[in-house]
Amino acid sequence: MTPVNETGDAAAAGAPDPAVPPRDHDESEAADVPRRKSRRLADSFRTPWTHRLVERAVAAVAWTAIVAIAFIFVFVAREAIPLLYERHEDGSFRLVDLFAPRQWPGYDAPVYVWQPVGTPEKFNVVPLFVGTLKVTVLAMLLSVPLGVGCAMYVSQYASRRVREIVKPVIELLASLPSVVLGFFALIVLASSMQAVFGFRFRLNATVAAVALSLAIVPVVFTVTEDALSSVPRSLHEAAIALGARKYQTTLRVVIPAALPGIAAAIILGFGRAIGETMIVLMASGNAATLAPFDPTTSVRTVTATIAAELGEVARGEPHWRVLFLLGLMLFALTFLLNLAGGLIVRRLHRRLTASAT
Amino acid sequence: MPAKMATRGLSVWYGSKRAIQDVTLDVEENAVTALIGPSGCGKSTFLRTLNRMNDLVEGCRVEGVVTLDGEDVYGRDVDAVAVRRRVGMVFQKSNPFPRSIFENVAFGLRIAGMRDRQTLAARVEESLRDAALWDEVKDRLGDSALALSGGQQQRLCIARALAVRPEVVLMDEPASALDPIATARIEELIRELKRRYTIVIVTHSMQQAARVSDFTAFFYMGELVEYGPTERIFTRPIQKRTEEYITGRFG
Numbered sequence: 001m002t003p004v005n006e007t008g009d010a011a012a013a014g015a016p017d018p019a020v021p022p023r024d025h026d027e028s029e030a031a032d033v034p035r036r037k038s039r040r041l042a043d044s045f046r047t048p049w050t051h052r053l054v055e056r057a058v059a060a061v062a063w064t065a066i067v068a069i070a071f072i073f074v075f076v077a078r079e080a081i082p083l084l085y086e087r088h089e090d091g092s093f094r095l096v097d098l099f100a101p102r103q104w105p106g107y108d109a110p111v112y113v114w115q116p117v118g119t120p121e122k123f124n125v126v127p128l129f130v131g132t133l134k135v136t137v138l139a140m141l142l143s144v145p146l147g148v149g150c151a152m153y154v155s156q157y158a159s160r161r162v163r164e165i166v167k168p169v170i171e172l173l174a175s176l177p178s179v180v181l182g183f184f185a186l187i188v189l190a191s192s193m194q195a196v197f198g199f200r201f202r203l204n205a206t207v208a209a210v211a212l213s214l215a216i217v218p219v220v221f222t223v224t225e226d227a228l229s230s231v232p233r234s235l236h237e238a239a240i241a242l243g244a245r246k247y248q249t250t251l252r253v254v255i256p257a258a259l260p261g262i263a264a265a266i267i268l269g270f271g272r273a274i275g276e277t278m279i280v281l282m283a284s285g286n287a288a289t290l291a292p293f294d295p296t297t298s299v300r301t302v303t304a305t306i307a308a309e310l311g312e313v314a315r316g317e318p319h320w321r322v323l324f325l326l327g328l329m330l331f332a333l334t335f336l337l338n339l340a341g342g343l344i345v346r347r348l349h350r351r352l353t354a355s356a357t
Numbered sequence: 358m359p360a361k362m363a364t365r366g367l368s369v370w371y372g373s374k375r376a377i378q379d380v381t382l383d384v385e386e387n388a389v390t391a392l393i394g395p396s397g398c399g400k401s402t403f404l405r406t407l408n409r410m411n412d413l414v415e416g417c418r419v420e421g422v423v424t425l426d427g428e429d430v431y432g433r434d435v436d437a438v439a440v441r442r443r444v445g446m447v448f449q450k451s452n453p454f455p456r457s458i459f460e461n462v463a464f465g466l467r468i469a470g471m472r473d474r475q476t477l478a479a480r481v482e483e484s485l486r487d488a489a490l491w492d493e494v495k496d497r498l499g500d501s502a503l504a505l506s507g508g509q510q511q512r513l514c515i516a517r518a519l520a521v522r523p524e525v526v527l528m529d530e531p532a533s534a535l536d537p538i539a540t541a542r543i544e545e546l547i548r549e550l551k552r553r554y555t556i557v558i559v560t561h562s563m564q565q566a567a568r569v570s571d572f573t574a575f576f577y578m579g580e581l582v583e584y585g586p587t588e589r590i591f592t593r594p595i596q597k598r599t600e601e602y603i604t605g606r607f608g
Binding site: 159234253351 | 438439445448452455456465467468469501503514518
């Protein structure tokens, strides 16, 4: 072993040397050739102004997006913040009622109620967030297995011809306007699901979740399919060569390697579901009930509440401000979700690539 | 001595393109057979036909006979997975799974249904020793395989292939991405392994073929031009094209 090492080292050490003379040679040759009209290096120092202009323009476009988001946040916050210090002479509005149950006149016990047009007005946001989470979680329970399973089939099992049909069709589903999906859920899905499952309420969380899934499955599918398909072929081959069956290769090699992408797909789908407005507005029944674990009740989501009520309230009223506060909280929730998602994806990714040091 | 593996009139098509044409070759047991030839001559295709890796390629068609211990590898009732368990493979680019060193070596055993921890640990150690990697990794079996150097990764891939105890090991340019020192280690390993395994190696380097192999097959344009003991091929080639290739006149 040692002599091999030595020759190897010698070769490696010797390698740079032969590379040097040719460079000298080039230079001496250049000296012989009559020099062209000399140009000062300083003239070439700056990038051409057209390039700089375009670079600036691109940067400006990128910053526009960031500034726009900042403005949206500031605007929404400006409308919501006065809730914290504004005095309401009649004492009808108290900040604590937004989150804590209260025993309203005529009620037997403290309750969480969202009833902005009642007297007194009751703005408890808990039922809205419970509704949002209920529909979102239900929709995720449906669309993650469906989207991931479908992506698994298309990327690992389907023949090229099947793939070329299924993929565009699912992606087409993503381009359907959500109002169309909502309409479909409202008219067709709700009735047939009630006929099959015998729901007490025709429009309920399950109907909304199913309709919402139609919008989320393409998102989960597309991102997951991408992640699965970009697992290096060499890993695939390594498993097959070791005598792995197709399902073993998929479950033990391809899916683990694609896990960051699958996690990203789920987070993206969750973000889409939580922010989706039109479908839930049309299909969920919009009753702000508080029954976190009953999927058959109607629900009112945060987004649907804002969409339905903002046009009906007077500017500057507590109701107006509470709606903006809802928007702010949704904004924060999505932001935190993306942040957590990013961390998870990064951690999974690191586990797959980085050295263990 | 009957050949460990043999092909008779083997042709392989990719779609309408014939990549291998009528190849008849015997692979001797406990020997290293090197496949040489210019790029695109079909040597890798031939290698991948031996353990049915080409089954994965859409539009690939195999004609002729490939046998392992006299049994047809492409027979109607033969499970390709059973073939691959007996005919292992090491690839040109090391391709460890993004998992620990231990799990990489244990992979083939686990998918074959081995559960017992102690047996697994013993087999992993044995395989790593066989691949001359044990001493370098024994204290960090739980570390990611991707933390190893290129040469170590390739030896890990060899250990992984050996762990399922194949009878034949196919190597597709196993050292082409490695530096001279790592290459020397792999070559030494190959010479060591042939005592217990039958090895078929594809190589671009004629020096490597001369150093490690007992038999050499020269492929050109999908055909087997010449096949014989390595020493004879490199000293007294019969075919003119073989001589031109090994003296570096083309390829």
